[in-house]
Amino acid sequence: MNPLKLIARVLAPVHEPAGYQPVVTDGVAVLPPSADVVHITRYPEAERIAASLRDYPGDWGWRMKGYELEHSPTGFVMWVTNEGYGLAEVSSGNKSKFEPGEQEVIWPAVQAWLSSHKVGFTGRLPKVKIWRKGGIWRCMSEQHPWAGAGSSPEEAYQSWSRAVSIEARTDQRPGEILHVWSAAR
Structure with missing residues (x-):
């Protein structure tokens, strides 16, 4: 086979069957009776917090090391001691826990932030x-x-x-x- 034709065949887009396309009548999509419909609960505040931790980790820092994480630009504070207790918003010394669904959204971002900002024990004495x-x-x-x-x-x-x-x-x-x-x- 001609090498140029081989390259063209390898790089050519693959046309796959589109699968089931819902029928739209009067602006409403009609699904087949065997389709499973899943309702997803959205947590916009939790998604914003997680996105901020992932995208702008430098904006976050310890307010109380090991316990409270603070978003410096806004002053928002989160209690993050461990996953067993859960995450909580701290305001005026009071903690209000996030819902379990919100915690599922935020925890992966918190864990990623903690692992990237870990200061391990080196055993070395500080400079003198x-x-x-x-x-x-x-x-x-x-x-x-x-x-x-x-x-x-x-x-x-x-x-x-x-x-x-x-x-x-x-x-x-x-x-x-x-x-x-x-x-x-």
Whole structure:
């Protein structure tokens, strides 16, 4: 066969039978008696929420991490702790649960948002600032209200890391003095 004819045959549109076409009389479609009619309940608000979560995920953020999700442009807040409790709209501290049908529409979008905005546990300590003041090296991070001190940068970091992490304290020798100050007010 000619290669050009083969390509034309492969790319040619396929004409399939159209199936049953309802008969329209006076603007009303008449279906056959064996047809099953399914009524679909629409939830426009739930569809708008789900579409916003899918299409504009940057507009959403945690109001209370792990519990309340807020739409920044409008201030709309949703309670999203777990699927067992269900989704609820939060207004003035009160929660009103979405109907089960609405939750079925919203939950897949919420789960997709949660999975894409997950901050997993890395096990690494946060970045620190190490400086020298008055002949003593000090170490501190913005995430923890603790400051470590020592005669070298390594000692300052070691004392700080032992203050914020139980894992870092496993190498501490018995009787060793740990110098840590709290910056909490």
